[in-house]
Amino acid sequence: MELITCLSVQAQKRQGHMQTSLDSMERRMVSIEAKVDSMTRLGHGEGSIQGMRTSEDEITVNVAPPQQIIGVESTKLLPKQSATMVSEISEPLITHLSHPLERAGADRFIEDESNMSPTQHAWEQILTKRGALENLDRLKLLFPNDDLDYYMFSSLHNAVLGIEGFVLSQALSSEYLASEINATDSRQRTALHWAALRGDLIAVESLLNAGADVHAVDSSRSTPLLYAASVAVPRILELLLLSGADVNFNKSAGNTPLHYAARHKDDLESVMVLIRAGAHIDDKNTLGNSPLAGAAITNRVVTGKYLLKCGADRYSTNKYGDTPLRETIHHNCHGFLRMLLEDGIKCNDINKHGSSLLHALALEGNTETVQILKAANLTNVDARLENNRGETAMDICQKRIGASEGFSDTFSELLSTLTSTS
Known part of the structure; x- marks a missing residue:
C-alpha cells in the first residue's frame, strides 16, 4: 500500500475512533478507582494481590509481602480519587490486576495529579520500550491497542513509534507528511518529543534536519530536551542543544534537564553535556530540591561527586529544610551517604520541623545506615534534641x-555513643 493511501486509511480510522476516545475520557469520574502504585509499594514491588472487596467509595486491597515485616497481613484502603499509576507496576502484580480491577469498576482513563491515566502510563512504557519484554507484553494484555486512539497520533507520530508500518524516512520524504513536522497528539507532544523520549538518535536527527521545533512544549510543560535528559543518550542532548534548546527550561514542577539527568540515569556524560552548555547547577524545583538532592535520593554517587566538584551547594535545603545528606538517610542511599561523610560534610543541620539527622534516622533509616553514621564518629550532634513536637x-x-x-x-548504641561524648 502506498504511503498516501495509508495516510487516507489512517485518517479515516482516527476519525472513526474519535468519539470512542472522547467517550472514554468522559468516563473518568467513576464510583471506584484504584491506585496501583500503592499496591506495589505496600508489597515492595514483589507482593501478590490476595483479595479485593469493594464498597461505593473505596477499594480494600490485601497485600502479602514476601516477608511479613509486622507479622500480620497488610490491609490498606486506596482512595477513590487516586488514579492508577501503571508506571510503577511490578511484574508479579501485572498478572493479578486486570480482571479484579475491572470487575471492581476501576477506570483505566482516570487521570492522576500529573494528568496521566493508567492507559497513558502503560502505553508510554510500551512505546518507549521501558522495561523487560515480558513485562511490556503483559501490559499489552491489560491495555488493548484500541486505547492508542486516545493519543490521536498523526502519521508522523506513527512513523517515529513504528506503528502501522510507517517508516520515518518515507514519511519525511512525503511533502504532505513533512508539513506535519510539528503536529501534536492529545498530550500536545510532537514526533520530536516521542523520539527524544525513546532515546532514538536517528529519529531525533532526522526530525531536526526536517525543521522540527526544538522548543515545542507539551501539556506537562516538557520540551524534547527534558525528555532526552532522562534517557541518557548524550548525543541527543548535544543535537537538541546545538539546535537551540533551552538548557535551563523548567516544567511546571520546576525540574530542569539537569534535575532529570542527575537522578534518572547513572550517566555522568549527560550531566557533563548539560553543565558545559550552561545548566544552572543549584536551580531548585517546586519542592526546593536541587539536582544534587535528586542524585542523593537515587544514590547516583558518581553524579553527586561531579556536581560537588562543579560547585553544587551540599547544604542546599528544600521547602522542608531537608539537605541532600538528610535525603540519603530518608532513602537509605548508603553509597551517597558514605561519599558525603568522606567529603567532610557537617551533620548538625536542623530542618523546619526541628528535627535533626537522628530524628530522620529513627523514622526511616535501616541498620546499615546507622552503622555508617556510627563509623563516621559524628560530632556536634545532640542526641537529646527535641523536635517541634x-x-x-x-x-x-x-x-x-x-x-x-x-x-x-x-540505633540505641549510636545514641549512647553520642551521649557519652557530648
Missing part, C-alpha cells in the same frame, strides 16, 4: 513499626 530521636524509634531486625538495638 517535643520528641527525641529515641521517642520516634520506640514508636516506629516495621523497622528491620536489629535496628532498635543498633
Whole structure:
C-alpha cells in the first residue's frame, strides 16, 4: 500500500475512533478507582494481590509481602480519587490486576495529579520500550491497542513509534507528511518529543534536519530536551542543544534537564553535556530540591561527586529544610551517604520541623545506615534534641513499626555513643 493511501486509511480510522476516545475520557469520574502504585509499594514491588472487596467509595486491597515485616497481613484502603499509576507496576502484580480491577469498576482513563491515566502510563512504557519484554507484553494484555486512539497520533507520530508500518524516512520524504513536522497528539507532544523520549538518535536527527521545533512544549510543560535528559543518550542532548534548546527550561514542577539527568540515569556524560552548555547547577524545583538532592535520593554517587566538584551547594535545603545528606538517610542511599561523610560534610543541620539527622534516622533509616553514621564518629550532634513536637530521636524509634531486625538495638548504641561524648 502506498504511503498516501495509508495516510487516507489512517485518517479515516482516527476519525472513526474519535468519539470512542472522547467517550472514554468522559468516563473518568467513576464510583471506584484504584491506585496501583500503592499496591506495589505496600508489597515492595514483589507482593501478590490476595483479595479485593469493594464498597461505593473505596477499594480494600490485601497485600502479602514476601516477608511479613509486622507479622500480620497488610490491609490498606486506596482512595477513590487516586488514579492508577501503571508506571510503577511490578511484574508479579501485572498478572493479578486486570480482571479484579475491572470487575471492581476501576477506570483505566482516570487521570492522576500529573494528568496521566493508567492507559497513558502503560502505553508510554510500551512505546518507549521501558522495561523487560515480558513485562511490556503483559501490559499489552491489560491495555488493548484500541486505547492508542486516545493519543490521536498523526502519521508522523506513527512513523517515529513504528506503528502501522510507517517508516520515518518515507514519511519525511512525503511533502504532505513533512508539513506535519510539528503536529501534536492529545498530550500536545510532537514526533520530536516521542523520539527524544525513546532515546532514538536517528529519529531525533532526522526530525531536526526536517525543521522540527526544538522548543515545542507539551501539556506537562516538557520540551524534547527534558525528555532526552532522562534517557541518557548524550548525543541527543548535544543535537537538541546545538539546535537551540533551552538548557535551563523548567516544567511546571520546576525540574530542569539537569534535575532529570542527575537522578534518572547513572550517566555522568549527560550531566557533563548539560553543565558545559550552561545548566544552572543549584536551580531548585517546586519542592526546593536541587539536582544534587535528586542524585542523593537515587544514590547516583558518581553524579553527586561531579556536581560537588562543579560547585553544587551540599547544604542546599528544600521547602522542608531537608539537605541532600538528610535525603540519603530518608532513602537509605548508603553509597551517597558514605561519599558525603568522606567529603567532610557537617551533620548538625536542623530542618523546619526541628528535627535533626537522628530524628530522620529513627523514622526511616535501616541498620546499615546507622552503622555508617556510627563509623563516621559524628560530632556536634545532640542526641537529646527535641523536635517541634517535643520528641527525641529515641521517642520516634520506640514508636516506629516495621523497622528491620536489629535496628532498635543498633540505633540505641549510636545514641549512647553520642551521649557519652557530648
